[in-house]
Amino acid sequence: MKNETLRPVDRQVIALEVNGERTEMLLPVHKTLLEVLREDMGLTGTKHGCELGECGTCTVLVGGKPELSCLVLPIQVQGQAVTTVEGMAHGSQLHPLQQAFAELGAAQCGYCTPGILLAAKSLVETNPAPTRDEIREALAGNLCRCTGYSKILDAVSLAASRMG
Amino acid sequence: MLRLPRFRYLRPKTAREAASMAAELGTRAMFVAGGTDLFPKLKRRQFEIDTLIGLDFQSREIHDGGAACVIDAGVTLSAASRDAHLNAMFPGYAQAAGLVSSPPLRNAGTIGGNLCVDTRCNYYDMTYEWRKAAGFCLKKDGDICLVAPSSPRCWAVSSSDTAPMAMALDGWVILAGPDGDRELPVAALYRDDGIEYMAKRPTEVVTGLRLTAAPNTRSAYVKLRRRGSIDFPIAGAAVAVALDGDTIAGCRIVLSGVASHPLEVPAADEFLKGKRADREILKEAADLAAKPAKPLDNADLSHFWRKRMVHVVVEQALEIATTSTRGSMVKLSQQ
Amino acid sequence: MKVVGKPLPKVDASAKVTGRAIYADDMLPPRTLHCRILRSPHPHARILSIDTSAARRIPGVLAVITGADLPVKFGILPVTQDERALEHEKVRYVGDPIAAVAATDEEIAAAACDAIAVEYDVLEPVMSIDAALREPKDERIQDYGGPNNIHKLVALEFGDVEGGFAHAETIREDVFFYQGNTHLPMEQHSAIATYLDGKVTLWSSTQVVHYVHRALSKVLELPMNRIRVIGAAHGGGFGGKTDPFAHEIIVCKLAMLTGRPVKCTLTREEVFYAHRGRHPVLMWVRTGVAKDGRITAMHFRTALDGGAYGSYGVASTFYTGALQTVTYDIPAYRFEGCRVFTNKPPCGPKRGHGTPQPRFALELHLEKIARDLGLDPVELKRRNFVQPNTRTVNWLRVTSCGLDECVDRVMQASGYATREKRIGHGMGFAVSTYLSGAGTAIYWNDMPHSEVQIKVDRGGVTAYCGAMDIGQGSDSVLATIVAEELGLQPADVRLVTADTDTTPIDLGSYSSRVTFMAGNAAVEAARKMRAMLVEATAAKMGCEASAVEVGDGRIGDFSFEEASVLAEARFGTLTSAGSYTPPRIAGPYKGSGVGPSPAYSYSACVVDLDADERTGLVSVNKIWIAHDVGRAINPLLVEGQVEGSVYMGLGEALMEEQTFRKGLHKWPSMLEYKSPTFLDMPEVQTFIVETVDPEGPYGAKEAGQGPLLPVPPALCSAVYDALGVWIDEIPVTPEKVLEALRRKSKGEPARYGPPMFPPIPYPPPIKVEPPPKDLDHASAAAI
């Protein structure tokens, strides 16, 4: 079954816009956005926990909306802005969400944090004053094993109130 | 890291072109829309293909024509779940779309892909290495069914949330083939077979879903799953009820997660016709609806319990559709 | 205190929220090779042959190794050195590693694994405790241990147990089962090794750089000074990264063979096979109580399903009997424990290591006794609470104890006593305790358990410690303590941690030991440094050292930077060191090494839920938890640990289970192994109780594990409150609730749980004389 490994690789030049920077790269089409970000672009802030769409760890923004980068091909997102956790801060100024997560201890091991920050960013941009239940709904695809979610809810609320 | 197999990626510009490519390549190729169903399966080596035909050209509009409405196949589940028109006219459909998996998945998964989503089984939706250790099964690479070893067929479960709702609403799918377009009732899209679960031709692309609002018809979808998010349905009820005052003029109930196809339950539909929508009647109808459901031990939780729960999801869906409230219903999960 | 007790951000917070923390899988040095491991498809089989020739021929494959390349056995405990990095004789569970490939990319490595041909002689698998107690059909799994597939049997008796039962007014027996489950850290295990100048360097996602260091030295047959182990940023452990693992050894070997960096990141499925998670434990408990509800004697039996290897299992077995006495004053106590081998991934330590299972049984058992006697369960438990500054019947030394206060807090906040009684709604209560670090090391030695060095150089402070921050915030605790003593802010302290080349030893992040032990070492090192700074400053100021005030970045009349220059001029290079060795408080009997801790944390919990008669579904509304942490060095971190523990306890109580079907892990995926999402987690109200422990740093005790323990029993007690049925087995699934209700309606016992405890050939118990109960603190510390 693994003889597909011996097949030739289909490489295509793919134009990506990641964190506001445009690049064209020659990429194997079967590499997921997750792999390309981490392995070809050095953007290792995007993490992974299953690679099957089951945990949310790999969440990035595509056109401002959270998507699972383990289930997206770069070729499918050409022409759309991709945002990773590396693109959240303004220069050396943390994004209010990052600031709130740091202040309230919402990142313990920090492994789920990049994905959750991005999902939260998309939420507060469309709903500037989300209720706790709305935050839960929006982040329901992102598992965290450390925090029990409480501090994350607090941090998103705090950031939203500061941004509002 | 689990990775995709090597493949070529073709980028047709129209559905017709995509269909022609599929006709030419046969079983070596598959369509891909959002990829949220296909990519995990490719990573687990559940399909052997060397070419993907990208449906990236698909338009993503919801064409609101008053009572009738066409949803382009490329519309994402999250767009469908939030659409004001759908929520007003076909609330059950919007609910079903909004209950698929999790928010980030719904931003990529399409309604077309959701109609075509592969049947599921926890002996089959496993990695290549796991399946090799368990012994391959009928659906892929093997010659017996591990759930029902004496059975000649595969019992993998239809797990789409929106397909049963589209059926209950008497929806039609619009198909584009290499030689032309046609429309089919959604009900005619499926087969009671875990392997050959789709009745459309493999070369045909789903380009849209046509829903037509029947007068005084209300719809609802209730989904049972272990967690409030991420999980597939382990039992679900889609209902569309036409009301004449508080009498049920017509009703369609379709179940998800309990058979290899979205399961229609005509006996319950018949029973309800002409009856008043009170609690006892709904309960009786739910019992009738649960009868043909045959969950097997190939999804989460025990099949005995899932079978019992079919009564509950049907009853709740009927109640929501007939009264538009959730009342004091049991929380099935934190939805 | 200036910084201790303040809710300051963690020192690594910015790195984590910006994606700049480097986890092991984030490293990709030039020319890195990727490793994949071929694993057994059989639960139990002898290996007849392994043919790697086809794999070696695949272009891009640089090395293929098998067990013959790494024959030396290892294991975390000295008494169970039963694992090999790669097995070439026999496989014992689906997922047991057999061969490994290093290739230029991961796809090629995976294809090469698939091309390795292995011939097996398949043996009958042993998949349950019952099967393991019977004579094996083909052969036993391990060739050591007790009869059949028994791994370990222990039997201890403290005080006059028969006499205690004879004096009891009522005696009750119950049987419970706690299903196994796994840690499921979000980060899959990952390790990357390089080899240069005869020296191996390994970066790994581990909780215990020191133990990995030791295992590598043994298996690679290299002296420890030729090996460097560095803990990469850590994506979650919960006990799951506390053993040395095959992949860590394999990447080192492959790096040595190829001369290139080699990385191995486990897939999620492989993480389920690496496991070392919660043991499934079957339990039987018999307790006698007097009329007033006071316990007169207790007899506790456990049977642990250990999986295929030893891991921490011997310790886990003792732990299932050790801490019952640390919450309740039990005057006479017999414990019989048994661990069996089965053909499943090995179990080991998960958050609460070996104690959540007996805690579950004990709390429910006492609740049933209370109802038998017509007493309020909270009151019955309270009457039996241990008192501070006592020794338990099994010689455990209890110093600070905030049990009563914890109970008061959750009782008041939850309104438990005045709860609304109606069918379908219930509240439940439980308490627990946990260690602040094990009093004895895993391998016998006289050295300190933790050491900290501090260097001050031109105003900059660096603290060095082998401790590994696994997300719990141990780096922040170290920085806070050093900053407190030197009058600085935590952000002023640079940290070098978890690197066996540059940091002094710390045994690692397990058994909740880091804050307590590394914290005490840091206090000592920092106080020595402070003394030098003060002495030099006093000399310059011409005053007594006692007149020099330290704080707010100043030492006396000088800024910290000026003071450090003065001190360096006076003493030369400014370094100091501190260490911590726990007091020798273990009792005088074999097996007494498991259970003693310099201090115990305490928790109390109330769960409020709705449970539905028709569906069996349980929906938790709210959880109140109070935790006696001694002192919260950083309350934010303590709350985070408590909330995370409650989350994990709730997952175990309701949905998490590691189950098997036909010899295979039933669902090694994040979709099917159910971990609660945002929507499944109720609001949690946390109360921090501070009892200021006499030996903890500033009085601190543990927070990371204890609060998990009361959640499962409190949940089951709430289900009883709601529906009148006992679920004596977790997870509490709706099917079990319905089955219990069905039995109740038939007039059968209203419970779901194991029917009986199997006969186990325990040896006659070792009889141990209990110690004097009261303990004045001065003499206790001297023991």
Ligand SMILES: Cc1cc2nc3c(=O)[nH]c(=O)nc-3n(C[C@H](O)[C@H](O)[C@H](O)COP(=O)(O)OP(=O)(O)OC[C@H]3O[C@@H](n4cnc5c(N)ncnc54)[C@H](O)[C@@H]3O)c2cc1C
């Ligand atoms: C963790 C997880 C949880 C999930 N939970 C749910 C759930 O709860 N409920 C649920 O219903 N689904 C669930 N899914 C399945 C899936 O994500 C959704 O069904 C989604 O709608 C599929 O859409 P897609 O566009 O991503 O389809 P794809 O993955 O792109 O395609 C799915 C299948 O349909 C075919 N296809 C796609 N579009 C067309 C078209 N226009 N014409 C013809 N064939 C087409 C593809 O060839 C493929 O065979 C889940 C998936 C994952 C990974």
Ligand code: SF4
């Ligand atoms: S139902 Fe049977 S044949 Fe079908 S996927 Fe499951 S095990 Fe295979």
Ligand code: FES
């Ligand atoms: S890595 Fe788990 S969803 Fe993508």
Ligand code: FES
């Ligand atoms: S902080 Fe560790 S998984 Fe969320």
